[in-house]
Amino acid sequence: MKVADLYIRVSTDEQAEKGYSQRSQEEVLTRYCSVKDIKIRSIIYEDYSAKTFKRPEWQKLLTTLKKKKGHTDLVLFTKWDRFSRNAGDAYQMINILKGYFVEPQAIEQPLDMFVPESKLMLAIYLAQPEVDNDRRALNTFYGMRRARKEGRWMGQALIGYENRVDERGNKFISPKEPNATIMKWVFEQLATGDFYIDQIWREARLKGLEMGRKNFWKVIRNPVYCGKIVIPKFKDEEAYLVSGQHEALISESLFNEVLEVLDGRRKNNKVKIRSMDELPLRGYLICPKCGLMLSGSASKGKTKYFHYYHCNSKCGVRFNAKTVNDKFIDLLKKHALNPAVCDLYKALIIEAYEQEVGQGKSELISYKKQLSEYHDKINKARDLLLSGDLDGADYKKIKNDCERQVSILEGKLFDLSGKTESIAPLLERALRNIAKLPELYQGADLEGKRYIVSSMFPEKLTFDGEEHRTLRMNEAICVFDTVKAVFEQKKDRKTGVKSDLRSKVTWERIELSTH
Secondary structure, eight states: OOEEEEEEEOSSHHHHHHOHHHHHHHHHHHHHHHHTTOEEEEEEEEOSOSSSSOOHHHHHHHHHHHHTTTSOOEEEESSHHHHOSOHHHHHHHHHHHHHTTOEEEETTSOOOTTSTTHHHHHHHHHHHHHHHHHHHHHHHHHHHHHHHHTTOOOSSOOTTEEEEEOTTSOEEEEEOTTHHHHHHHHHHHHHHTOBOHHHHHHHHHHTTOOOOHHHHHHHTTOGGGGTEEEEOOBTTBOOEEEEOSSOOSSOHHHHHHHHHHHTTSSOOSSOBOOOOTTOTTTTTEEOTTTOOBOEEEEEEOSSSEEEEEEOSSTTOOEEEHHHHHHHHHHHHHHHOOOGGGHHHHHHHHHHHHHHHHHHHHHHHHHHHHHHHHHHHHHHHHHHHHHHTSSOHHHHHHHHHHHHHHHHHHHHHHHHHHTTSSOOHHHHHHHHHHHHTHHHHHHHSOHHHHHHHHHHHOSSOEEEOSSOEEOSOOOHHHHHHHHHHHHHHHOOOGGGTHHHHHHHHOOGGGOOOOOO
């Protein structure tokens, strides 16, 4: 008596759950085995497509047949399309089964494999379902392409949208909150070019956006968000965009600005670094061992998070964020001015400034006088030319020389005119801010703190565990520190302190921020 395994396959989970096709196949195969006196060893149920043989239950059956050669003579199924819908794979699998001494057979389309002409019929049985599959796939492709050309989004909605069906049964996508608002914010931030893409992605996740990094990089290039649908290239038809039927989250101009940033056509050399409130110095600290930039992160304890500045290299440098931040505030206190002597600093700097401007006034009068002389020289040469006492070549040479000197003098006049403005309001505001520098820093938000750090320290800081060090500071702070040091050495103004202090204030070194 022959032994057979019954293979029952349907294409979808829905067909498997309803069970009509499976029960029908099982009934037909069981009756056939009863009539032919074939012993049934096992019944295999499959709910995968027959495009390939990478099906879970078939792979299990194949493993069993390989381990137990000779225990099964037949693998029975109703039709050859239950076995495979790919002729090439089917012939290869038939050869594999022959190696296990197993014969595959379709009871409704029986073939004698020992008869050579049977291979022709087998080719027809296998090719017909493959052709049907290809035709359905092609019809589906053309249908979806036509729908895209009409502006309809096909498939699962992107993040920020949701799939919906109107009263006539037409499918469409519409914005879904809060993801729609978050994606608008994402594109607005990307268009500025001020932040790295991963920083914006992490910030969006904190706002509630559930999306992986790889998918985020993919969707931000999709024009669906600006109301456009991509029509892919096909044969001789090039790829192009059409207006979609869905509501756009952003404008087309904003989307194009984002593409320019992503493609590097619009670069911002001063990219900001997003950080947590507990890590305001992230991006400004250098590792004291290896010289790399220190990063920052939070470590979860039993009851709360602990924040650290750390190096990502193998050097293992790691500092408690609270200690680093407190030491930085101590550094600001060293540079802060005593409010009681701010008026003295103001008087000294204004005196030095006015002295510099006073020297410029005499230069200004001299330059204006020279400018008038050159204009008179040009006028006299023109009169001589008209009277015939000067030829054209000489006049042209005199005119070119005078105009060159006039251009030089006008440039000098423009430079001097910038020094005539009063710096008293700006200086008073700067001194007031420096006097309360620690309080100003502690009361600022994260962006304000980072602005203060970047304004004071053009170079990065190095923290050695005890104090912060830097190679260069803002020149205005250096001037105030110099004045402060001299003033602390000579507290008695009757001993000529004012004269000594004024000599320390060099005009060329003062650079006051206008912010």
